[in-house]
Amino acid sequence: MSTSSTVAEVVTGYADHLRSRDVSEHTARAYVADVSDFLDHAVHSTKLRRGSEEGRRSTTSGARIDLASVELDDLRSWLITLDDAGAAKSTVARKIAAVRSFFAYGVSNLGLSNNPAARLRTPKKDSRLPTVLKPQQAADLISAADGQRTGGTDASDSAAGGARTGDTAQGDTDKSDPLDAAKRIRDAAILEMLYATAIRVSELTGLDRSDIDHRASMITVLGKGDKERRVPFGAPARRALDDWLAARELFAGPHSGDALFLGVRGGRIGARQVRELVHRYGSDDPSAPDIGPHGLRHSAATHMLDRGADLRQIQELLGHSTMSSTQIYTQVSMQRLQDTYRRAHPRA
Known part of the structure; x- marks a missing residue:
């Protein structure tokens, strides 16, 4: 040419x-x-x-x-x-x-x-700190998928629901419906895994069952640049994952393959569906920000840093290629410390 x-x-x-x-x-x-x-x-x-x-x-x-x-x-x-x-x-x-x-x-x-x-000179980016949840707000969001607060169905679930589940109007759910129960189990596992591992939404949707090391409680993630990394997860995520794997057969079909998380049509769940379900289960706390999957990733990293995790370890967990990407969480933690000081100290 x-x-x-x-x-x-x-x-x-x-x-x-x-x-x-x-x-x-x-x-x-x-x-x-x-x-x-x-x-x-x-x-x-x-x-x-x-x-x-x-x-x-x-x-x-x-x-x-x-x-x-x-x-x-x-x-x-x-x-x-x-x-x-x-x-x-x-x-x-x-x-x-x-x-x-x-x-x-x-x-x-x-x-x-x-x-x-x-x-061309690249403009200096605005220094905006990521929006994060407080630990209790994160816990509330994750526990919301236990069926106590079910706001609606995601896009593909709604599209397929008429044929397979008979979803009622306004997103109301029939708690006696096995597929509806499996959907909540899936959502709970997705929320637990996003927060427990701090992986990107694209990494979560790309997970296969074979990527899970049940004995070591680790997953193998394919990140940016096709770089693999191993990420641990804790007991709550393991229990939620086990529950989902037991219910997964209700969604599985000819096109499921080895995909870990499925939509009700049996295909691999998409990033848009995951984003919608994270927003849907958002905390009832009016002070909690409305976040997506990346907000859970930011929250997990910030909470780990607040509890004493080493910055280099957080970098490896998140799959950042450079430390500069990870260092923003030190600014978030410092901002939270300053906010707490101003609220709590009598001479702030």
Whole structure:
């Protein structure tokens, strides 16, 4: 492919390149969208500068672009439009990483002589501390799946419920229904495992039964960059997991394979379903923040640090490649200490 091609050809080639590099699906999708956004800006800004009415009417995907003619000012112009639109610094930083990757691909694969994005400066991200639960709030959320508070069904469960469970209106549940009981057992096991292991939601949904070492109470997790790590879990999670494995056959079907957690249709449960169930079982405590699976991960790491865990051990548990990602939890713990001091000390 030459440096002058249609936008659609360029984007397709870059997407194929990312797949060949074994980039995660989430990152690849974001990078392709970011590059498409820049190319759209580049094509239309160039045509409007030329005063082409045809350019105003043409679709971006069919337009041609000469990547060799893209300059640093074109990229800066794009970033200015993002800033004017109120894009977060973290979003801009990701988009810069995407176009750097794209033009590096252009240099190595399309014959570009230089990477104009290499000179872009990444904005300093806003220092925002992760939202975490207090230990009792986390315990309340996890215990909510025992059937005392069942708010509704997740998306795939609702879609399949009419055929298999006869779910009643407004998400009410029939506690005599074995499948409904199994669903609560599954949800309890998911919540226990998320908090006990502090794994990512994608890591949880990717677990197979063969990844569980019951004797050692450990799971083998495939993390970012296809890096494996072993993660321990405690007695409450082990009991919840054993209960789910005994009930799993109620969900299992021809397409279940060895997947650990299943939806009611028998397929591997998805990340969106897990996020929805975490929100659904949120604490009744009005002071508790509404968190998702990643909030449970943050909470587990913070609670371990508060109880004296070594930062290096937390890094290994979470699967962070660098210590800088883990050190944010020391800031969370310090913030909690300061808040407690201000509330409790008579001379704070």
